[in-house]
Each structure stands twice: as structure tokens, then as C-alpha cells.
Amino acid sequence: MIRLYKLLFIVLFVFPCLSLAQEKPLRITITDGVVEPLPLAIPKFLSEIIGVKDIAKNISTLISEDLIKTGLFRIIPDEAHISRVTNFKSPVLFADWKAINAQGLISGAVTITKLKKKLCTDPRGCLVVKFKLFDIFSEKNIFVEGQKIYAAEPSEWRRLAHKIADDIYFNLTGEIGYFNTKVAFVSESGVKNDRLKRLAIMDYDGANVEFLTDQGDLVLTPRFSPDGSKIVYTSFKLGKPQVFLMDLKTRGTFVLDERSQMSFSPQFSPDGTTIVMSVVNDANTDLYTLDLNSGNRRRLTSGPAIETSPSFSPDGKRIVYESDRSGTQQLYVLPIGVGEGRRISFGGGSYGTPVWSPNGDLIAFTKKSGRRFHIGVMRTDGSEERLLTSSFLDEAPTWSPNGRVIMFFRDKAGSRGSSSIFSIDISGRNLRKIVIPNSGSDPSWSSLMN
Amino acid sequence: MRLKYLSFLPIVACLVACDQDELFNGNFSNNNTKNPSAISETEDYFIQKIGDVVLFEVDNSGLTALAKLTLDKQADWLSLNLGYQVLIEGHADEQGTRDYNLALGARRAQIVKEYLISRGVDPSNISIVTYGKERPVENCSAEVCWSQNRRAVTVVNALSKG
Numbered sequence: 001m002i003r004l005y006k007l008l009f010i011v012l013f014v015f016p017c018l019s020l021a022q023e024k025p026l027r028i029t030i031t032d033g034v035v036e037p038l039p040l041a042i043p044k045f046l047s048e049i050i051g052v053k054d055i056a057k058n059i060s061t062l063i064s065e066d067l068i069k070t071g072l073f074r075i076i077p078d079e080a081h082i083s084r085v086t087n088f089k090s091p092v093l094f095a096d097w098k099a100i101n102a103q104g105l106i107s108g109a110v111t112i113t114k115l116k117k118k119l120c121t122d123p124r125g126c127l128v129v130k131f132k133l134f135d136i137f138s139e140k141n142i143f144v145e146g147q148k149i150y151a152a153e154p155s156e157w158r159r160l161a162h163k164i165a166d167d168i169y170f171n172l173t174g175e176i177g178y179f180n181t182k183v184a185f186v187s188e189s190g191v192k193n194d195r196l197k198r199l200a201i202m203d204y205d206g207a208n209v210e211f212l213t214d215q216g217d218l219v220l221t222p223r224f225s226p227d228g229s230k231i232v233y234t235s236f237k238l239g240k241p242q243v244f245l246m247d248l249k250t251r252g253t254f255v256l257d258e259r260s261q262m263s264f265s266p267q268f269s270p271d272g273t274t275i276v277m278s279v280v281n282d283a284n285t286d287l288y289t290l291d292l293n294s295g296n297r298r299r300l301t302s303g304p305a306i307e308t309s310p311s312f313s314p315d316g317k318r319i320v321y322e323s324d325r326s327g328t329q330q331l332y333v334l335p336i337g338v339g340e341g342r343r344i345s346f347g348g349g350s351y352g353t354p355v356w357s358p359n360g361d362l363i364a365f366t367k368k369s370g371r372r373f374h375i376g377v378m379r380t381d382g383s384e385e386r387l388l389t390s391s392f393l394d395e396a397p398t399w400s401p402n403g404r405v406i407m408f409f410r411d412k413a414g415s416r417g418s419s420s421i422f423s424i425d426i427s428g429r430n431l432r433k434i435v436i437p438n439s440g441s442d443p444s445w446s447s448l449m450n
Numbered sequence: 451m452r453l454k455y456l457s458f459l460p461i462v463a464c465l466v467a468c469d470q471d472e473l474f475n476g477n478f479s480n481n482n483t484k485n486p487s488a489i490s491e492t493e494d495y496f497i498q499k500i501g502d503v504v505l506f507e508v509d510n511s512g513l514t515a516l517a518k519l520t521l522d523k524q525a526d527w528l529s530l531n532l533g534y535q536v537l538i539e540g541h542a543d544e545q546g547t548r549d550y551n552l553a554l555g556a557r558r559a560q561i562v563k564e565y566l567i568s569r570g571v572d573p574s575n576i577s578i579v580t581y582g583k584e585r586p587v588e589n590c591s592a593e594v595c596w597s598q599n600r601r602a603v604t605v606v607n608a609l610s611k612g
Contacts, residue, residue, distance in 0.1 A: 192544070192589045218584055220548060234552075240579045241552060262556060262580060265549040278553065280580070283511075283560030285553035306553040322550065329550055352547035366547050392591065395547055411544070415589035442548070 026104055026135035026142065028072055028172055030404060037074035038103055038172065040067065043085045044078060045108035045129070052127075055154065056110035059129060059161040063106065065205070066165035066179040070404075071430040073172075076102050088130060097136045104142075105134040106168060112154055120153045127154040131164055133171055142171050158207055159449075166448065178400035179204060182446040183407065184222040184231050187211065188419055188439040199233060201248070204400075204445070206421075206434040212246065221396075224446040225268050231444070232256065232266040232275055243277050245292075257290055257297060265308050270316045276300070278308040287321055289336070300334060301341065311355045311363075313380075320344075320354040320363050320380070331365060333380065344382030353396050356380075357403040362426070364397035364406050375408045377426055388428040392417075398445045407434070409441040492531075496606050500527050504562065506600040509546070511557040513565060521562060524604050525569030536571070538562045539603040540580045543596035548582060555580030562602040575609070 028038050042064050045056040067073040083096035088109035097105050108131035112124045120126040128151045133142040141147075148167060152160050159180060166177030187200040187209070199212040199219045213219055213235075220241070222233040228248075235244045235253075243256045243266045257263055262280040269276065275290045287300040287307045301307040305325030312319055317336060322329050329350035332341035345351040349369030356363055360380070367374045367387065373394045378385040393411040400406070404426060411419045418439040424431045434440070496502060501524070504517035513521070528534060540559030542551035559578035567573045588595035 193586045264552050278549065280556045283557045285556060306550065308549040308553050352550050393544065413591035417591060
């Protein structure tokens with residue numbers, strides 16, 4: 001009864017956009033409006049053997065950080081807890097958690113042990129994490145299986161923590177998470193007229209930066225394959241911009257299309273079999289698809305205009321791209337193999353780098369109006385345009401796997417200006433800088449990893 | 451050709467004697483391959499006295515009157531001095547998206563290439579490359595720098611023998 005009263009109060013008076021589904025009491029529905037973060041308790045995970053206390057603490061802290069960064073959750077500090085979780089199997093004292101207004105409780109326990117199958121190369125064995133998620137008000141364990149267990153190399157504790165945070169996010173929002181993901185990007189150093197660029201990948205939160213190329217060759221716009229095993233990118237290794245493909249496991253690379261004089265701006269098709277990219281023929285930059293299996297190339301646009309920055313729709317049947325055939329850069333949607341591109345952007349200014357959302361409903365873009373650059377989203381017919389950011393130079397949006405968050409890069413003006421990667425919710429709230437060792441640009445967000 | 455070159459005498463007059471000799475010799479690529487310092491002297495001459503850079507208006511690849519004057523001089527020099535590989539680099543300023551600027555740089559380079567060909571330069575020795583906004587020469591974020599970065603650069607390299 002208290003619960004219902006509270007629910008009504010929240011829905012009707014305080015936060016009209018926070019709704020809690022009735023059949024699943026602990027559920028936050030993400031909308032574009034203002035959301036009051038849902039209070040959760042994540043006590044330090046228990047260490048079941050000596051020597052894993054730090055790793056247990058780090059895991060629970062990283063889960064908290066992932067959830068806080070969404071803007072949807074608030075973590076009640078451990079000092080405020082009345083009840084202490086001392087045994088993973090002990091019954092939960094729901095009254096103690098209700099008293100501090102926690103709506104959800106995540107408890108976990110960590111050990112390192114040798115599993116029967118030799119899954120881990122670490123001499124100590126595998127890192128094993130068990131965890132449970134409780135709905136405090138309905139006094140229920142949310143996981144139907146009671147608890148979840150993950151195992152990995154001890155060195156991969158961050159990946160495990162992100163996976164747990166993804167599980168919690170999914171169970172509380174009904175949408176897939178985006179924490180156990182990677183971002184391919186260009187790591188930058190040096191001033192603007194002497195800038196060095198290297199391909200790199202990192203975790204979505206900026207951890208575990210790994211360089212894929214040395215700084216000898218200019219590299220641009222890496223893009224993940226849908227399965228996360230490859231990237232396509234533009235490199236000047238052979239003296240001119242050309243699209244390369246890299247296998248992330250072997251680090252082997254090759255030029256995708258040697259017929260092209262110059263090529264750039266590659267993107268994978270959703271099934272991973274085709275690359276769409278810009279190819280320069282004399283002065284003319286047009287769009288081509290390249291079938292990775294057969295090597296067959298197909299020209300999608302022709303004519304004297306610049307056509308670039310293509311992106312597939314999630315069903316693979318259409319592409320959105322930019323063209324300056326109207327005199328300024330504008331966005332067009334082209335059904336592949338059927339007819340002409342149709343213009344969808346009509347606001348003032350110019351539009352570039354369109355990227356189709358994973359859900360198919362929105363297109364993110366870079367917009368220039370006056371001397372300001374913006375990241376924005378619009379529906380696929382160009383309606384309901386909303387600008388999310390504004391700065392001297394914001395560019396190159398990329399979507400989180402669930403379509404809730406966009407990463408992009410921001411370049412600062414002036415001779416000492418450098419680039420940083422930011423994320424922002426599609427609501428326009430929650431702008432966050434991704435902290436990495438050097439400067440970074442051209443982010444490409446992967447799908448959810450295993 | 452020689453008669454036409456007389457118009458460059460005022461420029462040439464300020465050069466050291468050996469440069470003059472080379473200019474009117476019109477065929478020093480063989481020497482260049484033997485002597486690396488001679489390469490740089492010739493290329494320096496092209497850069498400093500002919501002018502290797504033409505500038506463009508914002509988001510535009512049309513050639514200005516000034517650009518055409520420079521390209522006319524480049525074409526004359528290249529017509530006299532055979533044995534050079536010519537690479538036209540197209541560049542853009544930072545006020546645009548990366549992909550678009552790559553395409554714009556290619557368009558600028560191609561327009562310079564076509565102009566040089568129309569002025570008699572051998573098409574088989576000219577190629578183009580775009581650097582988009584990746585290789586600015588000036589660092590500031592103001593028109594005084596941007597105007598220098600919106601450019602096409604004609605890079606000459608002596609063809610190696612054989």
C-alpha cells in the first residue's frame with residue numbers, strides 16, 4: 001500500500017516520466033524527460049577467500065560507477081547502510097534497506113578458484129563472481145535463477161564488472177546495457193599542424209587503452225564490425241587515403257579495394273558482409289558498396305556532388321549519407337538498389353556524418369550552423385530534429401548498442417586545441433568526458449561484447 | 451618557350467647564377483639524381499620563386515584570379531622542366547567534418563590538376579592526393595590561419611632515372 005501511494009506520487013507529481021511497471025515493481029522506464037535516479041544499494045562484494053578483497057571491492061565500485069553514469073541510478077553510500085551483508089547466503093533484512101530508501105539491492109561474492117575445465121590461464125585459476133539483485137519493496141529476488149555466476153581471468157575483472165552492470169541495467173530498464181563494450185578511436189598527440197594519430201581501442205569508460213598502429217601513418221575513422229572482431233578504417237600508409245580492414249585478433253591488415261584511387265569513410269553493413277564507403281574518381285566523391293566475400297563493387301551514387309559519410313539502416317536495406325548536391329551538405333536516405341536518394345534535412349545550416357541508430361528510429365548527425373557545431377538526432381524522415389550539444393567543433397556521433405547514448409568528439413579552438421571524446425544521452429542530458437591518456441577523436445562504439 | 455620565359459627575368463635576376471643556368475638549361479633532372487642537394491635547390495626554387503601553394507575561399511574549390519596566376523607560372527615551369535613527377539595535395543581548414551573535408555580536398559586538387567593540364571602540363575606525370583583537414587600549416591582558429599590552410603600544394607619530385 002505504501003508502495004502504491006509512493007508510486008502514484010512519483011508518477012503524478014514529482015517525475016512524470018519515471019514510471020514503474022506494475023507487474024514488475026522494480027522497473028525504471030527510460031524516456032526523454034527528466035528522471036529522478038533510482039536509489040540502489042551495492043554493498044562491497046564479499047571476498048570468499050583471502051587475497052581477493054581488493055578485487056571484490058573494485059568490482060562492486062565499478063558496477064556502481066557504470067550505473068551512476070547512466071544518470072538513471074543513485075548509489076546509496078555504504079556508510080548509510082544499516083544492514084551489513086556478511087554472508088552471501090544469509091537472508092536479506094529488507095526492513096533495513098527500506099529504512100534507507102533503497103529500492104534495489106545488489107549483493108555479490110568473489111573468489112578465485114581452479115575450475116574443473118581449465119578455462120583460465122592464470123595459475124591461481126578463474127575469477128568467479130556470484131551476485132543477486134533484490135527488489136526491496138516487493139521483497140523478491142529478481143533473478144529467476146536466484147543468483148548469477150560469471151567466471152573470467154582475474155585480469156579481466158573490469159569486463160566481469162561491466163557484464164554484471166549490464167545484467168542489472170537490463171533487469172531494471174528492460175533494455176540491453178552498454179557497459180561491456182569497446183570503443184575504437186583515434187588517439188592523438190601533438191599540436192594541430194604536427195599531429196600524430198594512432199588507431200586504438202578502449203573500454204567504453206576509457207580504461208584499457210590499447211594501440212593498434214604505431215604513429216607513423218595518418219589514420220582516420222575506425223569502425224567496428226557488428227561482431228566486434230574487425231575494424232575498417234582509413235589510412236595514409238601508402239601515401240593516399242585508402243580503406244583498410246584489420247582483424248583485431250591477428251592484427252593483420254589489408255587494403256580493401258586496390259582499384260580505388262582514394263577511398264575513405266567506411267562503414268560495415270549490419271550483417272558484416274559489406275562495406276559502404278566513399279571512393280574518389282577524379283574530382284568526384286561517390287558512394288560504393290564492396291562485398292567482402294566476392295570483392296564485387298557496386299556504385300550507389302554518381303554525378304558531380306560530394307557524397308560521403310554513409311551509414312546503413314539496421315535492416316541493411318537503406319543508407320543515410322551526406323551530399324552537397326543542393327549546394328550545401330545535407331542528409332539523404334537511399335534505398336539500396338531502388339531509385340534515388342531523398343533529402344531529409346531541411347533545417348538551416350549544413351549536416352554531415354549521419355549515423356543510423358541501432359533501433360532504426362533515429363539518425364544522429366553533425367550540424368554546422370554559423371560557426372558552431374552540434375550533435376543532433378532526427379527521425380529517419382528528418383522530422384523532430386533535436387540538437388544535443390554545441391561547441392566550436394563537435395563531430396562524429398556513434399551510438400551505444402541500445403540507442404540511448406551517443407559518443408562523439410569535441411575539438412577545442414586555438415593553436416593548443418585538442419580533441420576529447422564525450423558521451424551524452426539522447427535526451428540531451430548527462431554530458432560526460434571519457435578520460436583517456438592522450439587526446440582522442442573518431443569514436444566507434446562496438447556492440448555488446450561477450 | 452624561351453621567349454615566354456623572358457617575362458620571368460625580373461624574378462630570375464635575384465637568383466644566384468647557378469639557378470639561372472639551371473632554369474634556362476631546362477633539363478637538370480639527370481643532375482639531380484646524382485646530387486641530392488641539387489634536388490632541394492630546384493624544389494626550393496619552385497616553392498619560393500614560382501609558388502607551390504594556391505588558396506581557396508571557404509567551402510569552395512573555384513580558382514581565384516591569384517590562384518590562376520600562380521598556376522600559370524607553375525605550368526610554364528613544368529612545361530620547361532620535364533622529368534618531374536607532380537603531386538597535387540588538396541587541403542581544407544578545420545571548419546568542416548573530416549569526411550567532407552577529405553572530399554573537398556580531393557576536389558580542390560583535381561581542379562588544380564585539370565587547370566595545369568589545360569595549360570600544357572603532361573597529364574601522365576600528375577597525380578592528386580587529399581589530406582582533408584589533417585595537415586594544416588597554421589594552428590590558430592581564426593580566418594587568418596584558416597585562409598592559409600584552405601590550399602592546394604604542388605609538390606614536384608625529380609623522376610628517378612630509368
